[in-house]
Amino acid sequence: MSNENVPQAPALPRLNEPAPAFEAPTTQGVKTLEDYHGKWLVLFSHPADFTPVCTTEFMAFAKRHAEFQALNTELLGxxxxxxxxxxAWIRNIREKFGIEIPFPIIADLKMEVARAYGMIHPGAADTSAVRATFIIDPEGILRAMVYYPMSNGRSIDEFLRLIQALQTSDANGVATPENWQPGDKVIVPPPASADEAEARMSEGYECTDWYFCRKSL
Known part of the structure; x- marks a missing residue:
């Protein structure tokens, strides 16, 4: 049977490759991916305005907005x-909860951005875009993406932690362990050869074995 007439799903974005470019209307004017060059960007989708879980998430992002900005990071819903x-929704949040939403929100009626970023999961949502989060670095490279179910809100603490971990890895050429927090020891990349493995134990790191060594920054 020929597949010529079967519609093909768009290619999903992939880690460590350029994030899909976009130009879209927002609550703060037209925004493009290029507008965020030189900054980290957290692009996050929500299923619908005026829904309770999304409202809690937007208020939580708003409360931590200054912390993201301190990490050279912008937010874009x-x-x-x-x-x-x-x-109307951000005005309602201000009126009912006393919280200003300081970041822009894309109005993606044609679903162009949602499709480009793989936010459309028909089996998971009765609305068009699931709860998805994309972390893009200052060069426009997609560094992390996380999907959440409709019923459960995201952890803003985790996104702040992840951005700090990514920035630390980039700046120091290291990895970070489970639940790493700023100030914790980092993981030294494992040796690439037998000779390097032999020397590793005497290089001054805190080593459990040749492949597992940590250090303080």
Whole structure:
């Protein structure tokens, strides 16, 4: 049977490759991926405006906005709702919860950004975009992506921690262990040859074995 007439799913974005470019209307004017060059970007989608889990997430992102900015990181929300719905929702959050939403929200009515980033999961949502989060570095490279189910909100603490871990790895050529926090010891890359493995134990690191060594920064 020929597959010529079967619609093909768009290619999903991949880690350590350029993030899909976009130009989209937002609550703060038209934004493009290039606008964020030189900064880290957290691009996150939500299923719909005026829904309770999404409201808690947006308020949590708003409360931590200054912490993201201190890490040279901007926030950019998205859903397939209209520009007018977004404006009404952020006004409602200000009125009912006393919280200002300081970052822009993409109105993706044509689902162009959602499709490019693989946010459309028909089996997981009765709305168009699932809860997805993408961390993009200052060169426009996709460094992390996380998907959450409809029923459960995201952890903003984890995104702050992950950005700090990525920045630490980039700056120092190291890896970070489970639940690493700033100030914790980091993992030294394992040796690439037998000779390096032989020398590793005497290089001054805190080593459990030749492949598992840590150090303080």
């Amino acid at each position: 998205l859903s397939i709702d209209s520009h007018y719905s977004h404006v």
